[in-house]
Amino acid sequence: MTAITFRELTxxxxxxxxxxxxxxxxxxNPWSQRAFETEFAARHTFYVGAFEGETLVGYAGLAMLGPREDPEFEVHTIGVDRAYQGRGLGRALMDQLVHAADLLDGPIFLEVRTDNVPAIRLYESYGFxxxxxxxxYYQPSGADAYSMMRRRASENEGSAP
Incomplete structure (x- = not known):
């Protein structure tokens, strides 16, 4: 297996x-190619991909809302190819998003399916x-979502994984 590398998505x-x-x-209702193109090009978003060689195997996106001096962040999406799940890639991608938000000391919000226990546990490990x-919330399945929050880094001292 080739080493996993990370870079910003385009x-x-x-x-x-x-x-x-x-x-x-x-x-x-998965996002379309066009939706991702728009998100990757937006000035207020940060999307990172995990790659094995040239193959994308995971991705995550964060949006900054509000002014740079007092921002809030929202996790827009995170996903890992099924063949690569259980290898820590979700955590590695989440590390990137949390680090970006912590640089500007903003809280982070997200939605997650209430039945997605592995994701909920991951988010809780970051202080969400x-x-x-x-x-x-999720359509067309009708699945419920939890709205979750992680406080600013300055309010989370000592709670990082």
Whole structure:
């Protein structure tokens, strides 16, 4: 197996990202190639990919909302190719997103399916906690989501994984 490398995603990576997204989230309106192209090109987003050689095997995206002096962040998406799950790639990708948000000391928000226990445990290990339940959030499946939050790094001293 080739070593996994990480780099920022560009619009040229959108087809591979959309293919993984379709496989992972087919029941919940997966993002299209065009949606990823738009997200990768936006000035307020940061998307990182995990690659084995030239093959994309995971991705994660973070948006910065509000002014740079007092930002909030939102995890837009995170996904790991099924063949690479259970190898720590989700955590490695999350490390990238949390580090980016911590650089500007902003809180992070996200939504996660209430039945996605591995993801919930991962997020909790970073200090995320459940704010609320959003009934029927994911469509068309109708699955519920937890809204979760991680406080600013300056409020989380000592709680990083």
């Amino acid at each position: 619009p040229a990576d959108a087809p591979a990202t959309a293919a993984i997204e379709l496989d992972l989230f087919a029941d919940d 906690f459940i704010l609320d339940t959003r009934k029927g």
